[in-house]
Amino acid sequence: MIEFENVRAGYGGGDVLQGVTLTVERAAITCVVGPNGAGKSTLLRVLSGLLRPSAGTILLDGKPVHALSPAEVLAAGVAQVPQQGGLFGNLTVRDNMLLGGYLIRSERGRLKKRLDELAEAFPVITTRAHDKAADLSGGQRRIVEFARALVTNPSVVLLDEPTLGLDPKTCEVVFESTQTMNELGVTVLMVEQNVRFGLKLAHHGVVMERGQVLFAAPADELLARPDMAALFFGAAPETSHPEGGL
Amino acid sequence: MSAETSAPRRRVPKRWLIGLGVLAAVAIPFLTPSSYIHNVLILTFLLGVLGSGWNVMSGLTGYVSLGHSAFIGVGAYTAGILASQWAVSPFLVAPLGGIAAALVALALSWVTRRTRGVAFVIVSYAMLELLGLIVRNWSSLTGGSQGLLMPLPDWDVRFHNWPFYYALLALLLLSVAMTSAIRRSKFGLGLVAIRDDEDKAAGIGVPAPIYKSLAFMASAVLVGVAGAIYGYYVSFLTVSTMFDIVLSLQVVLAVLLGGRATVWGPVLGAFIIVPLAEVTNTSIGGVDAGAFRLIMFGGLLLLVTLALPRGIIASVARLLDRRTAQAGARLASTALPVAPMSSRTLAPGTDLLRVDGVTVQFGGVKALDNASIVVPAGSITALIGPNGSGKTTLFNVIDGTYEPAAGDVVLNGKSLAKLDRTGRAFAGIGRTYQLPRLFDSLTVLENVAAVNDRFEPRRLVHSAVSGAEAARATGLLEFVGLGEYVDAAATDLSYGQRKLVELAQLLMLDPAVILLDEPAAGINPTLLQRLAELIRSLNATGRTFVIVEHDMQFVLALADQTTVLAHGKVIASGDPATVSTDPAVLEAYLGDDFVLEPTTGPRP
């Protein structure tokens, strides 16, 4: 369980997060939605340690993690898949995967075993092992990014706008990979611009605006709320990406 | 390096201060006969001229030069050699020294015309060393390591060093006036745009090669003249004093200390550095004096970069003029204003833009494979396709970023093949980027005012933001809904607002075809609706759009016709309803040809 308690954070020009209080359930998929600039990605950055909050606490299973470095957060079991372009394109897929295990680099046996396990779940990391990551297709890159985040066996995975810039078909790959991950017992906290996509995939939905949580509820409930549709979805027809409708 | 471009506000006391300073500088030779003080001021003026020149190239345009003192050497040796060959006063041929320096600068801009930042630094250093070597080795002309003796002054001793003093003072004032004029001109706006993002600048009608050549020549010419006078003043030219790397360091130091990209920063810096150097020169003597000088200047430069990277003027100005950041205010949901008319409207239906059989190859991959599209005037064309299908590459071919291996781009019946990016902007191609690219050290209004729809030498000297063009830029910003933000810094805008500024830039350019690269990506639904309305109303005035987009609801609702790319090939085109039910499109774009890894599929 992750608990944000009145978290404030920003990049120098005022706080982007204006006191976020939020509880993220174990072993579920939670999706944060909200307009651009609401602070969704910033929420992930403070949790993963890329940005230090100026106030408030973040507890992971009761232990504070808000003052830790990214490496320490990762060691505590929280891995983040960065936004678009997070692979090291000039390194091979294998080197990328090895770096996913950077923290356990001294435990050769454990690292090797873990890479073999992941290769079974995501075959592309074996079939394209010696290709530069930049040469993979968009969908394959996403899969490798997901697999890389799983090397250290994290209990929580953070996804930062996983569908940004992806075409509908690759979105399906992301959809399925996220479910695969969750079925392996991983807690997923994701941020998504594509509201329908995110809430279809998630169990819980969180709506943020202007650096605060407006409300949190089961995802299907949020999807059905008419006022939500008016506020965030526009008056769009009832089709959406994952189902492949145009 | 980031540099302040906003002018200090307090004009009246500043004007008095400047007037008093100039008056004092003019009066000093009459007030004190001390040749020591005259000498210090002469060297200060020299460094001020050199600094002002360096500032145009390295402060405004962003091309850091580490060999700027070479222009002093070029000016001094040109004037020295010509004066002795023609037996005239070096004063008479000093302007030729300036011309020689400008020609060297022109050559320098030619050598570096295809490179950016880093390479320029290296070439500027190479230029200094190479010119020094040439002068040293070409001893028949330059006296080589023996040095070159200048004629003795031919005026009455009662006038002391006054001719040198006043000539260099005049050059300094001229340098400051020139920098100030450039800063306030449309040319100067273009230089700052080049510093912030040269490729983007090229795409909105700033012809970077011409601007850079002019800026480099402007930064060298007065330095060359000053070098000629300085050479005459020291009366004996040697390579080590005329092509002095330490002087190149001092000029960087002086300008950084005073304030980079400011008008008076180089002068302020020179008035600090030269007296400091002279004081230490007289207090430290002996064999180690040179070593201490190096340690002092090197250490000072280090200190300035660590402690005062913005320089004195900008730091003080920031204290006086704290700009409060505008926290993401919401877009006003006012009614849409009337769309500005375009001057390029064509009869609807004629083929405006044609891409004919374009192929682009990256390594072994064909990013575009014999792709053709036709865009009728007044239409909205949606360009869709899976990731990596070549949509953005196609934009890059149309705007001249990439040269295709085969095929042609034709606008209004004319091939664009021979035009560079700026040429295509003038011809009528305008585009936005997936991630909006603005000039971050300019205000929102300046970002729009920096746009040129054609190149005219006369316009270079136009005032940057005033008059009819500024009014037009303001009007366009109001049209896109950013009327309240004209004076905001570009960096204070949100992501979505930056996209709107890019659109306003395009309207300023007023191209025949507007290419939008994923306008809907990453912006919120309210803004998305606004954007759709803007595009519709602009289209209603006859403007033509090509839109790359993944948000199908957004783009298919707008488009008159749709082209689908897959693996670099056009697989379908036609009206949106037909295309979106075309089996080939469904197969390629939405269907199952993408091989999912079996185990990543849904589990039973």
Next chain:
Amino acid sequence: MTLLVQTVILGLLVGGVYALMSSGFSLVFGVMRIINLAHGAMIVLAAFLSWWVWDRTGIDPLLVGVIITPVMYVVGRVLYRLVIARVHRIDHELAMVASFGVAIAAGGVMALIWGTEVRSATPSYFNTSFQLGSVVIPQAQLYAFAGALAILGALYGLLRGTFLGRAIRACSENRDSAALVGIEVERTMAQMFAIGAATTGFGGAALSVIYQFVPDSHYVWIGRILCVVILGGLGSLLGAALGAAILGLGEALTSSYVDTRWATAVPYILIIVILLVRPQGLLGGKLRADGARA
């Protein structure tokens, strides 16, 4: 013909040493995009240290080069901590200007300590050579070349085959992603910068044996290094090796067939020629920012 073969051999031997000297510079540029103008001063500092230890103790200067490699590592670490780490986050160019200040001040410090007389280390093999038919291979150049190759090989292995190497390359591509896999970015940068500095240890020792030098020589050496990396393509280690061979050959040929006075101009002429003909360098990717942002 013998003269040509002789010149080519000498040029290539020296080129190997240039490659080593440029490797650290190229590494730092490749990862941090910083032009470290103090690199030449570090080489000359290492040369003074090798010469000085040899002069005092008689220990072989090339061997001293191996011993002072850790010393130069520490010098790099300190320079990084005190200067580079503070400015590079603001701006790459500011870091370059700061390193320019360091280089010039370092020239002054070396002049204070060791004076401005011309120095060079002259061990027993300094003037002897192997005879290969009519071709002469000077021993000093040969040993320096062999040492340079060994260190370059080790550097390559470090970057390709170790976690530190992978971490360095990861940081050069995407800092945030590197941090998210648990790499301590700042520490890795510091190590990388210090490794770059360490390569000047043997490079400087080789300089002290095969060249004469004064404190101000660092201007010449940074000129050569800039030439090597521009020729090969900025940030490319393999390119640096190729560029070094070309510069070594160019200087040797100019000395033999034109005039030694013009040999010093070769690096600068090569810089200008390569920028005119192939601005991205022989093996480099494009220097342009195009596409990188999209």
